[in-house]
Amino acid sequence: MMIQIAILGFGVVGSGVAEVLEGNRRVIEKNIGKTVAVKRILDLRDFPDSPFGSLVTHDFEEILSDPDISIVAEMMGGSHPAYDFTKAALEAGKSVVTSNKEVVANFGAELLKIAAAHGVRYLFEASVGGGIPIIRPMINDLSANEILTVNGILNGTTNYILTQMIESGTSFADALSDAQKKGYAEANPAADVEGLDAARKIVILAALSFGKLLDPKKIACEGITKLTGEDAAVAKALGCSVKLIAHTEKANGKILATVAPCLVPACNPLSEVADVFNGILVNANMVGEVMFYGKGAGKLPTASAVVADILDIVTHADKKPRDLVWEPACENDYADEADYRTAFCFSFANTANAAQLAALPSVRTAKAAGRVALLTPPMTRKEVDAILDANGAKPLSILRVL
Amino acid sequence: MMIQIAILGFGVVGSGVAEVLEGNRRVIEKNIGKTVAVKRILDLRDFPDSPFGSLVTHDFEEILSDPDISIVAEMMGGSHPAYDFTKAALEAGKSVVTSNKEVVANFGAELLKIAAAHGVRYLFEASVGGGIPIIRPMINDLSANEILTVNGILNGTTNYILTQMIESGTSFADALSDAQKKGYAEANPAADVEGLDAARKIVILAALSFGKLLDPKKIACEGITKLTGEDAAVAKALGCSVKLIAHTEKANGKILATVAPCLVPACNPLSEVADVFNGILVNANMVGEVMFYGKGAGKLPTASAVVADILDIVTHADKKPRDLVWEPACENDYADEADYRTAFCFSFANTANAAQLAALPSVRTAKAAGRVALLTPPMTRKEVDAILDANGAKPLSILRVL
Numbered sequence: 106m107m108i109q110i111a112i113l114g115f116g117v118v119g120s121g122v123a124e125v126l127e128g129n130r131r132v133i134e135k136n137i138g139k140t141v142a143v144k145r146i147l148d149l150r151d152f153p154d155s156p157f158g159s160l161v162t163h164d165f166e167e168i169l170s171d172p173d174i175s176i177v178a179e180m181m182g183g184s185h186p187a188y189d190f191t192k193a194a195l196e197a198g199k200s201v202v203t204s205n206k207e208v209v210a211n212f213g214a215e216l217l218k219i220a221a222a223h224g225v226r227y228l229f230e231a232s233v234g235g236g237i238p239i240i241r242p243m244i245n246d247l248s249a250n251e252i253l254t255v256n257g258i259l260n261g262t263t264n265y266i267l268t269q270m271i272e273s274g275t276s277f278a279d280a281l282s283d284a285q286k287k288g289y290a291e292a293n294p295a296a297d298v299e300g301l302d303a304a305r306k307i308v309i310l311a312a313l314s315f316g317k318l319l320d321p322k323k324i325a326c327e328g329i330t331k332l333t334g335e336d337a338a339v340a341k342a343l344g345c346s347v348k349l350i351a352h353t354e355k356a357n358g359k360i361l362a363t364v365a366p367c368l369v370p371a372c373n374p375l376s377e378v379a380d381v382f383n384g385i386l387v388n389a390n391m392v393g394e395v396m397f398y399g400k401g402a403g404k405l406p407t408a409s410a411v412v413a414d415i416l417d418i419v420t421h422a423d424k425k426p427r428d429l430v431w432e433p434a435c436e437n438d439y440a441d442e443a444d445y446r447t448a449f450c451f452s453f454a455n456t457a458n459a460a461q462l463a464a465l466p467s468v469r470t471a472k473a474a475g476r477v478a479l480l481t482p483p484m485t486r487k488e489v490d491a492i493l494d495a496n497g498a499k500p501l502s503i504l505r506v507l
Numbered sequence: 508m509m510i511q512i513a514i515l516g517f518g519v520v521g522s523g524v525a526e527v528l529e530g531n532r533r534v535i536e537k538n539i540g541k542t543v544a545v546k547r548i549l550d551l552r553d554f555p556d557s558p559f560g561s562l563v564t565h566d567f568e569e570i571l572s573d574p575d576i577s578i579v580a581e582m583m584g585g586s587h588p589a590y591d592f593t594k595a596a597l598e599a600g601k602s603v604v605t606s607n608k609e610v611v612a613n614f615g616a617e618l619l620k621i622a623a624a625h626g627v628r629y630l631f632e633a634s635v636g637g638g639i640p641i642i643r644p645m646i647n648d649l650s651a652n653e654i655l656t657v658n659g660i661l662n663g664t665t666n667y668i669l670t671q672m673i674e675s676g677t678s679f680a681d682a683l684s685d686a687q688k689k690g691y692a693e694a695n696p697a698a699d700v701e702g703l704d705a706a707r708k709i710v711i712l713a714a715l716s717f718g719k720l721l722d723p724k725k726i727a728c729e730g731i732t733k734l735t736g737e738d739a740a741v742a743k744a745l746g747c748s749v750k751l752i753a754h755t756e757k758a759n760g761k762i763l764a765t766v767a768p769c770l771v772p773a774c775n776p777l778s779e780v781a782d783v784f785n786g787i788l789v790n791a792n793m794v795g796e797v798m799f800y801g802k803g804a805g806k807l808p809t810a811s812a813v814v815a816d817i818l819d820i821v822t823h824a825d826k827k828p829r830d831l832v833w834e835p836a837c838e839n840d841y842a843d844e845a846d847y848r849t850a851f852c853f854s855f856a857n858t859a860n861a862a863q864l865a866a867l868p869s870v871r872t873a874k875a876a877g878r879v880a881l882l883t884p885p886m887t888r889k890e891v892d893a894i895l896d897a898n899g900a901k902p903l904s905i906l907r908v909l
Binding site for chain 1: 528531538638644777795797800801805807814
């Protein structure tokens with residue numbers, strides 16, 4: 106039996122999907138008992154040298170009106186027209202799979218509802234963690250659990266930069282430039298280094314955990330652009346890594362989701378997730394901590410997750426599983442980041458007033474790179490601000506500790 | 508809608524399943540839209556003080572003949588009568604879920620066939636890695652991949668002992684005694700420390716990867732009982748951990764599965780899997796390396812995986828997914844461990860003949876604990892034996908390097 110699909114966007118991931126389906130055709134037939142073939146590829150460009158070049162169309166209507174195409178794989182990136190094409194495909198009774206975290210994070214609640222109403226599916230395993238299985242395991246394998254927290258290193262570009270900064274003492278600017286040369290960072294790296302990419306991914310994981318889709322633009326989101334070599338040196342002296350941590354938890358009925366550079370102690374498995382790798386640590390009430398680790402980006406790993414979604418749809422073609430329901434979050438669903446309780450690391454010039462520093466709450470101190478740093482006991486940002494205000498000491502940097 | 512199940516064996520995991528179903532009843536109802544209740548519990552003992560005590564029966568026939576019971580959760584341990592009850596339940600049209608790796612590893616091929624023939628399911632997520640999602644992700648999320656290798660730390664007891672030996676310089680005997688005091692090792696620790704537990708788990712992962720079920724007693728299996736403090740010190744000096752590694756790969760159409768203590772370099776994410784944690788590193792042809800990490804044992808984590816299987820069956824009650832097919836392996840399917848190519852670590856007394864050692868192939872050397880050790884380039888055990896035979900040097904220990 107032959108299943109025919111369309112690919113929207115023949116860039117890195119889109120062409121990877123065609124390659125996975127073709128290159129692993131025999132494995133796939135063995136695993137699911139059916140053949141999946143690409144019938145049409147939508148792109149603005151032509152690909153005369155590609156073996157798939159003859160499948161290219163510039164007209165989405167050709168895909169939409171083709172009754173042979175039951176599944177659409179959207180890998181265009183950006184909100185529009187990706188969202189519009191997704192909606193149209195779902196309304197036309199086609200299932201859609203995507204790697205597009207921007208569309209899932211912004212429109213996922215609506216698109217899931219449309220999919221359910223039309224008896225089709227909207228799957229997005231590749232939108233978080235590239236090829237790492239995380240979305241489906243959270244739905245299927247942690248189904249007996251209440252999710253308590255998720256902490257993730259969800260952006261490979263920033264993790265590469267931070268690994269360089271902490272291991273080689275490279276400055277942020279040099280590490281970024283190195284990442285760009287190696288193809289790990291884009292020419293315009295803003296969405297990565299300012300945290301928006303991670304913010305989109307953590308709102309997806311928060312929606313899976315708590316059923317409400319937050320707006321990624323409304324959560325507390327800090328990137329890594331202000332981190333200095335001194336911050337990295339201080340972290341190292343304290344036995345910690347520095348990681349861009351995306352965090353979510355439910356607090357007093359509200360949902361907290363944050364993205365911020367954090368010190369990660371060596372005992373936390375996320376501290377060892379280096380270079381372009383991603384790691385997602387889920388804490389659930391029965392299973393405890395489980396971590397998912399792998400390459401968070403890249404052509405074939407991401408395509409592997411997209412194709413897993415396609416095969417999931419094919420496997421359950423006769424009877425689709427229960428629909429996922431996400432509600433869009435309202436103002437009242439957002440927890441205040443200032444109430445989030447963690448340890449903090451304050452870092453001062455080593456010329457700072459010693460008596461003043463001694464009066465601050467501290468469980469550990471270290472000196473490095475002309476800095477003196479202290480780790481506080483767990484407290485909220487509100488408490489931090491009140492204490493520093495009363496004490497008068499002015500840290501050069503304040504970072505949370507995971 | 509109410510789904511009724513029976514629990515076979517009300518020990519640690521069995522009572523954990525009842526606790527998870529009861530304690531997370533609301534989460535489960537939200538996630539799958541149905542209620543799952545325990546109707547009967549089979550055990551030789553009575554549990555007058557348990558809230559589930561009134562459900563206990565000593566007669567399996569009562570469960571087998573009860574048409575209300577559609578799912579049986581087998582947590583008895585051991586091959587018999589667990590296998591016999593599983594077979595009877597499947598033949599009576601009941602799906603079975605289990606945490607019993609001994610039954611899956613010894614009888615999985617036959618039981619899957621019986622389940623398929625009777626239109627029911629046999630699931631065993633909890634048989635490997637306790638609560639860590641690994642079985643279902645390998646089936647569903649890596650479905651577009653050809654599995655190349657699996658390397659796992661699959662036994663928490665031995666990993667705890669090895670962590671003590673390498674971090675605190677404890678002897679094997681002392682670390683084992685400590686593990687027994689803490690409840691991590693059983694009074695009779697043979698199945699753990701001699702590697703049989705890990706062997707059962709790796710043949711399950713090999714069957715998932717390659718479709719053939721090997722006999723755990725027929726694979727090359729070495730435990731940790733011969734490891735010394737000197738081995739641990741030498742590994743540390745070489746920048747490695749020592750881990751009991753279960754490995755499988757396909758080689759020239761045959762299946763290799765081994766369990767042996769190995770040096771694991773710091774760059775391998777398995778090197779950081781410490782204490783009672785498990786980690787499973789899967790290398791697949793499209794996704795590359797992905798790792799699954801968490802607690803490999805324990806009451807509630809393991810029960811969480813058993814209940815995930817129950818909920819999988821409930822979710823797909825109307826239409827079960829494609830059956831998993833395993834063939835029992837024949838003699839010709841077993842690859843010879845002596846052909847498996849890795850680096851090796853040779854460890855000698857530091858009084859050994861220097862000229863002789865200098866003549867051995869080596870990419871790195873280190874000294875520690877009165878030993879001199881060298882790392883070889885990748886070679887097979889057959890080549891190792893030939894080289895040592897020709898050279899005449901007699902290592903005190905020979906360990907593979909992952």
